[in-house]
Amino acid sequence: MAGLSTRFAFKILSRVFNFDHSEVAANPVHLFYVLEQQIEREQFPQEMAEKYLEHLKGYLTPKYVEFIGKEIQTAYLESYSEYGQNIFDRYVSYADFWIQDQEYRDPETGQLFDRAALNNELEKIEKPAGISNPKDFRNEIVNFVLRARASNAGKNPNWTSYEKLRTVIEKKMFSNTEELLPVISFNAKTSTEEQKKHDDFVARMMEKGYTRKQVRLLSEWYLRVRKSS
Secondary structure: OOOOOHHHHHHHHHHHHOOOOOOOOOOHHHHHHHHHHHHHHOOOOHHHHHHHHHHHHHHHHHHHHHHHHHHHHHHHOOOHHHHHHHHHHHHHHHHHHHHHOOOEEOOOOOOEEOHHHHHHHHHHHHHHHOOOOHHHHHHHHHHHHHHHHHOOOOOOOOOOOOHHHHHHHHHHHOOOHHHOHHHHOOOOOOOHHHHHHHHHHHHHHHHOOOOHHHHHHHHHHHHHHHHHO
16 A cells, blocks of 8 residues: 555644644644645655655645635625626627627627627636637537527526636636735725625635634635735
């Protein structure tokens, strides 16, 4: 057998749960720290220690950054589902008119978009996700939506119903970390509105199962990691 023993795993978990005696739950940030410290203490052969640390820092940590980032950002977006649906509906309309090479007039603002303007708007949504062949992607999405409308009383399907576009929309929504800072940071707020948004963010994170202390720790860790990357 290769790998570490269950005894080692139990020792690590025990230290993680005892890391903060004032906290009732463990968290991955403390787990990463304890693992790194213990790997260095165990006096493994150099090659083995480097392998474990590489897996920890090169695989586990980035995976968790991605996961906790999504947790934070979905809690940050007060109307996450509504916001996603709005982007979905707008993308489908832009793509449909772009494919047909027709001008599009926004029904709410009256603004007129020619094909070049539509392309610019579509790229704003596509670029954060690195779409390499936008023409095929747009055709694929519009064809899917047209078929879905037939069984949905002529309405667009839910924005999460097509995984490819859902991924694109989420990356668009989460591409600007700077917008998160005033809301998710635990620094003093400059207005009552900012404080309310922050309190609502914390409440939504706690609804996901995090303790108040974990919300602060994980938010600050996430911002620090994103800033250094």
